């Protein structure tokens with residue numbers, strides 16, 4: 001296999017794990033960075049499972065899966081990652097100050113040719129890039145969960161993002177088998193803007209007692225052919241991330257994005273979704289949904 005660009009992924013949560021897998025299994029050496037070591041251990045386990053499932057389903061060979069794992073490295077801090085990388089993707093918690101700090105640090109560690117991408121769901125790429133000395137190399141590469149199944153990457157251009165940076169992001173997306181679209185920065189881009197609204201409205205319906213969570217999800221699956229209902233999807237995305245996105249959209253786009261109070265309560269109670277074992281629904285240790293479980297709004 002030809003030598004492919006080295007990629008550093010910062011943040012080994014849901015998305016960082018999926019993005020690291022996507023690049024490693026397409027032949028890129030990948031370093032995954034996170035601060036708590038449990039996050040890195042969990043990410044590796046998840047990637048091993050995705051690769052093993054791929055072999056079991058005949059989508060890849062055992063040799064390819066082993067080679068992908070060999071290409072995957074981890075580091076507890078960005079300055080412990082190798083100094084040569086063509087692409088740094090930050091996939092850390094959805095907070096502006098965290099993302100800007102990562103951009104600042106990446107710029108101080110990597111050469112001018114390195115593209116710095118952010119996987120933010122909604123925040124301003126222009127604002128994230130404003131702390132950079134070379135904002136032309138900062139771009140949004142918005143992946144979807146689960147990354148190994150979802151085909152789209154939204155490539156988001158900030159005010160100062162250069163055409164060569166956009167071109168490189170398109171090439172990398174194509175190289176890992178994704179379809180990309182190009183978006184001029186706007187809060188929530190094209191996808192999160194719609195998805196946040198749908199999930200918020202579903203939560204209002206649950207809070208108002210319009211129907212049970214299961215029936216709201218079934219209605220969208222059966223009536224509109226959505227592969228998942230909006231409440232199942234929120235459990236998968238994480239209601240903490242959802243709430244941050246809604247708060248940002250509310251602040252930037254107005255009243256129709258005001259977060260449903262039930263989402264705020266869910267987050268306060270630690271019901272963040274699948275990642276904490278409880279969200280709108282509840283899950284066992286293996287991640288299977290526990291029948292007739294879930295939040296009771298009344």
Ligand SMILES: NC(=O)c1ccc[n+]([C@@H]2O[C@H](COP(=O)([O-])OP(=O)(O)OC[C@H]3O[C@@H](n4cnc5c(N)ncnc54)[C@H](O)[C@@H]3O)[C@@H](O)[C@H]2O)c1
Pocket residue numbers: 010011012013014015016033034035036039091092093094095098102119120121122142143144145236237238241275
């Ligand atoms: N969850 C989704 O479906 C989804 C989809 C698309 C985009 N996103 C975006 O991707 C980003 C990550 O979301 P997630 O769902 O993976 O969150 P997550 O909570 O699962 O993971 C975030 C990880 O970032 C780590 N982190 C925080 N600060 C860090 C730092 N300074 N350096 C290194 N690691 C750090 C945390 O330890 C955690 O492991 C967010 O911007 C989110 O909006 C999420």
